[in-house]
Amino acid sequence: xxxxxxxGHRLRDxxxxxxxxxxxxxxxxxxxxxxxxxxxxxxDIVARYVLNSPIRGAFELTEVFLAILVFVSLPxxxxxxxxxxxxxxxxxxGGKIDPLVVGVADLISAAVLTGxxxxxxxxAQKLQKYGQVTNSLEIPLSAVAYAAACLCGLSAVxxxxxxxxxxxxxxx
Amino acid sequence: xxxxxxxxxxxxxxxxxxxxIGFAMIIVGAGGFGILRGWSASLxxxxxxxxxxxxxxxxxxxxxFVLMGNxxxxxxxxxxxxxxxxxxxxxxxxxxxxxxIVACGGFSAVCGSSLATAATMSKVAMPSMRKxxxxxxxxTGSIAAGGTLGILIPPSVILIVxxxxxxxxxGHLFLAGILPGLVGVGFYLAAVAVVVRLRPGSAPDDDxxxxxxxxxxxxxxAVLALFSTIMIGIYGGFFTPSEAAAVGAGxxxxxxxxxxxxxxxxxxxxxxxxxxxxxxxxxxxxxxxIFSNFISFAGxxxxxxxxxxxxxxxxxxxxxxxALIYVILGTxxxxxxxxxxxxxxxxxxxLSLDFGTGVLSDPDMVAIWFGIVVVVVTEISLIxxxxxxxxxxxxxxxxxxxxxxxxxxVLPFWxxxxxxxxxxxxxxxxxxxxxx
Numbered sequence: 222x223x224x225x226x227x228x229g230h231r232l233r234d235x236x237x238x239x240x241x242x243x244x245x246x247x248x249x250x251x252x253x254x255x256x257x258x259x260x261x262x263x264x265d266i267v268a269r270y271v272l273n274s275p276i277r278g279a280f281e282l283t284e285v286f287l288a289i290l291v292f293v294s295l296p297x298x299x300x301x302x303x304x305x306x307x308x309x310x311x312x313x314x315g316g317k318i319d320p321l322v323v324g325v326a327d328l329i330s331a332a333v334l335t336g337x338x339x340x341x342x343x344x345a346q347k348l349q350k351y352g353q354v355t356n357s358l359e360i361p362l363s364a365v366a367y368a369a370a371c372l373c374g375l376s377a378v379x380x381x382x383x384x385x386x387x388x389x390x391x392x393x
Numbered sequence: 394x395x396x397x398x399x400x401x402x403x404x405x406x407x408x409x410x411x412x413x414i415g416f417a418m419i420i421v422g423a424g425g426f427g428i429l430r431g432w433s434a435s436l437x438x439x440x441x442x443x444x445x446x447x448x449x450x451x452x453x454x455x456x457x458f459v460l461m462g463n464x465x466x467x468x469x470x471x472x473x474x475x476x477x478x479x480x481x482x483x484x485x486x487x488x489x490x491x492x493x494i495v496a497c498g499g500f501s502a503v504c505g506s507s508l509a510t511a512a513t514m515s516k517v518a519m520p521s522m523r524k525x526x527x528x529x530x531x532x533t534g535s536i537a538a539g540g541t542l543g544i545l546i547p548p549s550v551i552l553i554v555x556x557x558x559x560x561x562x563x564g565h566l567f568l569a570g571i572l573p574g575l576v577g578v579g580f581y582l583a584a585v586a587v588v589v590r591l592r593p594g595s596a597p598d599d600d601x602x603x604x605x606x607x608x609x610x611x612x613x614x615a616v617l618a619l620f621s622t623i624m625i626g627i628y629g630g631f632f633t634p635s636e637a638a639a640v641g642a643g644x645x646x647x648x649x650x651x652x653x654x655x656x657x658x659x660x661x662x663x664x665x666x667x668x669x670x671x672x673x674x675x676x677x678x679x680x681x682x683i684f685s686n687f688i689s690f691a692g693x694x695x696x697x698x699x700x701x702x703x704x705x706x707x708x709x710x711x712x713x714x715x716a717l718i719y720v721i722l723g724t725x726x727x728x729x730x731x732x733x734x735x736x737x738x739x740x741x742x743x744l745s746l747d748f749g750t751g752v753l754s755d756p757d758m759v760a761i762w763f764g765i766v767v768v769v770v771t772e773i774s775l776i777x778x779x780x781x782x783x784x785x786x787x788x789x790x791x792x793x794x795x796x797x798x799x800x801x802x803v804l805p806f807w808x809x810x811x812x813x814x815x816x817x818x819x820x821x822x823x824x825x826x827x828x829x
Contacts, residue, residue: 252664255460258453259646262639266632283453283635290456290668291447291675297665298672304413305673305727308780311411319411326411333416340440366444 240300240382243375247297254290258283278358285355288365292372299334299379324384331380338373345370397693400425404684414730415673418680425687438686443679450635451557452678456671457638458548462504463663464645465616466513468652473612474499475517480605487589487596489525490535491582493518497539498578499613501546502620503645505553506670507728507775511540511783515790521603528595529794531588534802537783538581538810541772544728546574548623548641550674551732551771553634555764558736561757563634564627568827569761573769573817580809588805615648674729681733694738701742708746712763712818715739716770720814723774728782731774732767739763752825765824769817773810776803 265279298304306326311319345366353362400421407417419439427435446452465471478492478499485491497514504510515536522532544551547567556563589596619641626637649655688694701711722731743763744756753759775783784799817824 248661248665248668251668252661255456255642255664255667258457259460259639259642262457262636263643266636266640270631280450284448284450287449287453287456288444288447291671294668294672295676298669298676301669303669303673304415304676305730306411306413307408307725307727309725310409313409323411326413329412329420330416333419336436337419337439337443340436341444343437344440344444362448365448369444369447 237386240379244297244300247293251290251293251297254286254293258286258290261286278355281355281358281360285360285365288369292369295334295372296376296379299330299376299383302383304330327380327383331377331384334373334377334380338370338377341366341370341373394691394693394696396425396429396691397688400684400687400691413676414727415676415680418677418684418730418734422680422683422685422687426683426690429687429690439683442682442686446679446682447675451633452675454553454563454635454638455550455674456667457635457642458505458550458553459670459674460663460667461548461638461642461645462506462509463667464642464649465500465503465619466509467654467659467663468645468649469654470503470612470616470648470652471496471500471513471517473609474616475514475521476603476605476609477613479521479603480601483599483601486593486598487531487585489518489522489527489599490531490585490589490596493522493532493535494539494578494581494585497536498542498546498574499616501542501544501574503548503616503641504543505548505550507541507543507772507783508786510543511537511786512790514540515787519791525599526597528592528802530798530802531585531592531595532802533787533791533794533799534804534806535581535585537776537781537787537799537803538584538806540783540786541775541810542574542577545570545577545765545768545772547571548638549768551729551768552764554674554678554729554732555736555767558733559740559760559764561760561764565757565761565828566764567624567634568628569765569824570768572823572826573765573813576816576823577769577772577810577813580813581806584805584809619644619648677729677733681730684734685737689737694741697738698741698745702745708748709818711746712743712766715743716766716814716818719767719770720773720777720811723770724777725780726774727780728771728774732771736767752821752829758821758825758828761828762821762824766814766817769810769814773807773814776807776810 261276261279261282265276269275310322314322345363348366349363354360355362404417404421407420408414423435423439426438475492475496478495479489482488482492482495493514496518497510500510500514518536519532543549547570549567549570552566552570553563555561556566622644623637623641626632626640627634632640719735722735740763744759746759748754748759753762775781778800781803784796784803787799788794788796822829
């Protein structure tokens with residue numbers, strides 16, 4: 222029993238410490254990408270109307286930035302549980318059973334994220350094989366898709382991590 | 394038909410089991426498509442859809458407008474708007490509640506989200522109404538209802554999403570939202586007037602004992618300038634909605650900077666909350682894309698279209714029935730998912746209706762009008778029991794007020810909303826005024 226407790230604790234510590242570090246990184250990245258999108262568009266407009274020469278590739282950079290922003294935000298949203306759930310189930314079975322239901326729901330969410338990450342990885346491999354790049358800056362789309370696949374995988378890990386940290390509230 | 398109904402039924406079961414709606418849509422969409430068409434095609438489609446949806450220039454408008462709203466919330470212009478409206482209206486009976494509505498309308502002009510508008514205004518307006526001794530139900534009701542204006546008065550995340558699903562020009566949708574939004578403000582003010590007439594005790598007289606300063610005026614001017622920049626920029630063709638959102642966010646960044654609230658810590662906080670909202674919205678958009686693929690493949694939109702065409706009813710009756718379906722759906726569905734799930738089904742039906750000659754003879758106008766109607770019914774859903782989200786936002790900000798008190802306070806505004814819906818349905822010119 223004591224062995225189990227310490228393993229459980231160690232796993233949760235891992236989830237807490239490393240999870241928090243990863244979260245900090247993701248927050249910085251998301252904020253930086255957002256500010257980059259704002260700066261890029263504003264500069265592009267100034268360049269277009271004042272200097273009469275739009276920034277080359279501003280359009281596709283915005284596309285790539287959005288893709289990165291969404292997939293960087295995904296693990297954050299899983300960790301903060303900010304994806305929308307409907308509440309009325311809780312009224313049906315009561316507050317005691319609810320954590321169990323939410324736990325199963327998290328497990329299913331984690332499975333969906335794992336599957337999605339795997340499909341994104343396959344998609345990335347295809348993009349790489351066909352050598353798909355953006356029009357003018359020739360950014361390889363496969364790189365973006367590989368990053369998306371990894372971040373989706375990280376979201377799945379966070380979703381499993383939520384199960385662990387929930388165990389922390391209950392005596393083992 | 395059976396396949397689609399089973400799809401919707403499974404979706405309902407999964408979301409009841411507390412699975413986030415976006416994941417539930419992915420499961421049912423990919424599962425349904427897999428059963429109908431084969432698993433390998435279905436899974437490949439899920440991968441492609443989730444990547445191709447987000448690699449998009451047009452969709453960048455969403456996080457940028459969310460960022461703009463978050464920066465303005467941080468900067469405290471909501472306080473300036475409220476104080477100015479308060480100064481203008483405090484002599485009227487129920488003036489504080491009216492000022493709340495007007496300030497909500499003003500904040501909606503720079504914020505695209507109803508939940509954010511309600512949350513922001515509750516922090517500003519509630520203390521003043523408590524101080525004067527307003528009844529809790531009138532106070533919270535006016536904030537929850539006023540907050541719904543956030544998605545109608547442009548910019549609006551919901552109008553953007555509608556525009557993306559239906560390929561209607563977002564600039565036109567924004568322009569069409571202005572007048573119905575102002576009508577909404579007018580109806581809400583009337584609702585306050587009726588409530589204080591019936592229950593004078595709910596709104597004690599206000600002695601006007603509060604400070605207004607020059608910086609409040611600057612806050613109002615900043616909001617007006619920001620709103621004008623966005624609207625003139627989009628409608629004058631100077632920039633696309635996505636660029637307008639970026640300019641707006643940049644503008645809001647400057648406002649927040651001059652208000653002296655920008656620290657690295659705060660910027661990271663704004664970044665995080667923007668990221669969370671972005672992920673929440675895009676998971677729904679990706680899920681709806683996968684789910685709609687399955688529903689379209691199962692043939693539901695075609696079947697409903699054929700059915701309505703054979704019914705041969707008056708187009709206005711069909712519109713009214715659709716609006717009623719939305720009001721009912723809105724009581725159990727979350728707003729954005731409701732739009733993502735239903736607009737692909739109802740939009741072809743509405744476009745197929747023959748409104749004869751007049752303003753609605755042009756299908757583009759019908760599409761814009763329907764968009765505004767959809768947003769108004771969504772506003773209603775935000776304050777409808779049992780899951781009206783704005784009510785729960787207020788409850789989170791003000792834990793000492795009970796849910797039933799807020800719902801009771803919202804009731805007059807809810808009825809005003811129904812009247813406004815009927816008005817907008819019967820007089821499409823109000824919506825299309827700036828576009829004719």
